[in-house]
Amino acid sequence: MTEQDDSLEPIIEILREPAVLRADLTDRVMSEIERLPLPGPAAPNPVRWWRRGWTIRLTPLRGLGLAAGLAALLFAVRLGGRPRVGPVVPLGARAMTQFVLIAPTATSVTVVGDFNDWSMSATPLERAGGVWSVAVPLGPGRYRYAFVVNGAIWQRDPEAPAADDEFGRANSVVTVGGT
Amino acid sequence: MLLRRVLAGETRVYAQLVDRYRGRLGRYALRMLGNRDDAEDALQDSFIRAYRSLARCEGPHGFGPWIFGILVNRCRTHAAKRARTQGIMVRDDVALAAASVAPSESRDGLRDAIARALEQLPVEQREAFLLKHVEDLSYEVMERVTGVRPATLRMRVFRARDELRKLLAETVRD
Numbered sequence: 001m002t003e004q005d006d007s008l009e010p011i012i013e014i015l016r017e018p019a020v021l022r023a024d025l026t027d028r029v030m031s032e033i034e035r036l037p038l039p040g041p042a043a044p045n046p047v048r049w050w051r052r053g054w055t056i057r058l059t060p061l062r063g064l065g066l067a068a069g070l071a072a073l074l075f076a077v078r079l080g081g082r083p084r085v086g087p088v089v090p091l092g093a094r095a096m097t098q099f100v101l102i103a104p105t106a107t108s109v110t111v112v113g114d115f116n117d118w119s120m121s122a123t124p125l126e127r128a129g130g131v132w133s134v135a136v137p138l139g140p141g142r143y144r145y146a147f148v149v150n151g152a153i154w155q156r157d158p159e160a161p162a163a164d165d166e167f168g169r170a171n172s173v174v175t176v177g178g179t
Numbered sequence: 180m181l182l183r184r185v186l187a188g189e190t191r192v193y194a195q196l197v198d199r200y201r202g203r204l205g206r207y208a209l210r211m212l213g214n215r216d217d218a219e220d221a222l223q224d225s226f227i228r229a230y231r232s233l234a235r236c237e238g239p240h241g242f243g244p245w246i247f248g249i250l251v252n253r254c255r256t257h258a259a260k261r262a263r264t265q266g267i268m269v270r271d272d273v274a275l276a277a278a279s280v281a282p283s284e285s286r287d288g289l290r291d292a293i294a295r296a297l298e299q300l301p302v303e304q305r306e307a308f309l310l311k312h313v314e315d316l317s318y319e320v321m322e323r324v325t326g327v328r329p330a331t332l333r334m335r336v337f338r339a340r341d342e343l344r345k346l347l348a349e350t351v352r353d
Contacts, residue, residue: 008312008340011293011347014286015313019206021219026197029226038188039233117199154315166241168317 016152018120094137095176099123099145101157104130106149111136113145113171120148140177146170182242186233196242197226203314204250210309211254213294217261221253228253247316248324251306258302289350296346300339307332308339 099111109125109132116122116136125132125147132147144163147155156162157172165171181199184192201222208218229236229246236245297305310316310324311332318329325332 007344008347010289011343012312014290014293015210015309016206018202019209019218021201021205021209021215021222025201025205025219025223026194029197029223029230030191030194032223032227033193033230034190036227036231038190039186039230117195119199120202164317166243166320167247167315168320169315 013152018151093177094139096135097138097174097176098133098135099125099147099157100131100133100159101125101147101149101155102131103147103149106132108150110148110151111145112148114143115145120151138174138176142173142175144171144173146172182233182236185230193230200243200246201226204247207247207309207314208250208254210297210313211305212257212261213298217257221250221257225250225253244320244323247314248326251310251324254306255302292347292350296343299346300342303327304335304339304342307335308343311336312340 101109103109106127109127110120111123111125111134112118112120115138123134123136125134144165145157146165146169147157149155154169156170160172160174163171163173181192181196185196204225205218205222208221209215212218212221225246229242229249236242297308300308306325307321307327310321311318316324318332321327321332322329327335
C-alpha cells in the first residue's frame with residue numbers, strides 16, 4: 001500500500017482550491033447563537049462540596065497552633081512562590097519580521113499564522129524574481145506559521161524550526177524577542 | 180485564547196472562531212456533500228452545535244479537530260439522509276462554486292469529473308480520502324476526528340485512491 005504515487009496530485013490540487021461560501025455565513029451563525037444560553041459548564045460537584053457549610057471545633061491551644069502554622073505556610077509561599085519572569089520587553093514593542101520563500105513557479109504566496117488568525121488573505125507576499133517576501137510587525141512571543149502557495153498548497157518554511165499544528169500538519173515557528 | 184473568552188461570556192468573540200475555520204471546514208463539507216446548500220447547512224449546524232457544548236472542548240487538542248469531528252458527523256448524517264431520499268448529487272453546484280476561483284473551461288470539466296468520481300466512492304472512503312489528502316490531517320488527528328482506527332483509515336484511503344485512479348484515468352490522461 002503506497003501513498004507516494006503522485007498520479008492523483010492534479011486532482012488533489014483542484015480539490016484543495018478554496019470553497020466559495022455565502023459571505024453571510026458567520027452572521028447567520030452568530031444570530032442563531034445569540035439566542036442561546038451561554039455555554040458555561042454546570043458547577044462541578046467538588047465546588048458544591050467546598051461551598052457547603054463547615055464547622056471546626058478547636059481548643060484555644062490548638063487554635064493558636066493552627067494559626068501559627070498557617071502564618072508560617074503563608075510566609076514560605078511568599079518567599080518561594082514568586083513566578084519566573086522572562087526578559088522585560090517594553091509593552092507594545094514590535095519587531096519587523098521578514099518572511100521569505102523561494103518559489104519561482106508560484107503565482108501567489110501568502111503567510112498564515114498565529115499573528116493573523118491563519119487568514120489566507122491577510123498577509124500576501126510580494127514577488128521579486130523567484131523570491132517572495134513580506135515584513136510583518138510582531139510583538140515578543142512564539143508564533144507558528146506556514147506559507148500557502150497558489151491559494152491551495154500548504155508549505156512550511158524550510159529555513160525555520162518545525163512544529164505541528166492542531167491538525168498534525170507541519171508548520172514552522174518563529175520566536176520574537178528571545179523568549 | 181478565543182475559546183476561553185467565549186466561555187467567559189464574550190459571545191461575539193465566537194465570530195472570530197467561525198471566521199478562522201469556516202474556509203477549511205466549508206471546503207470539506209462541499210467536497211463531501213457535493214452541493215453548496217447541504218454543505219452550508221452542515222457547516223452552520225456544526226458551528227451551532229459546537230457552541231452549545233463548547234465547555235466540553237477544553238482538552239489538549241484544540242478547537243479545530245474537535246469541531247472537525249462534529250462536522251464529519253453532520254456530513255455523514257446529511258449524506259445518509261440524501262441517499263435515502265434521492266441519491267442525487269448536484270455536481271453543477273461544485274463547478275459553479277469553484278468557477279469564480281479559476282474560470283478555465285477545461286478545468287471546470289475536470290472539476291465536474293472529479294465531483295462525479297468522488298460521488299461514486301462509498302461515504303467512508305470519500306471521507307478518509309478528503310481528510311488525508313485534501314485537508315492534510317495526520318492519521319492520529321483523523322482518528323480523533325472520525326473515531327476510526329488508523330489501520331482502518333489507511334485501508335480506506337488506499338481503496339479510495341485506487342478507485343479514483345480508475346475512475347479518472349482517462350480524464351487525467353487528457
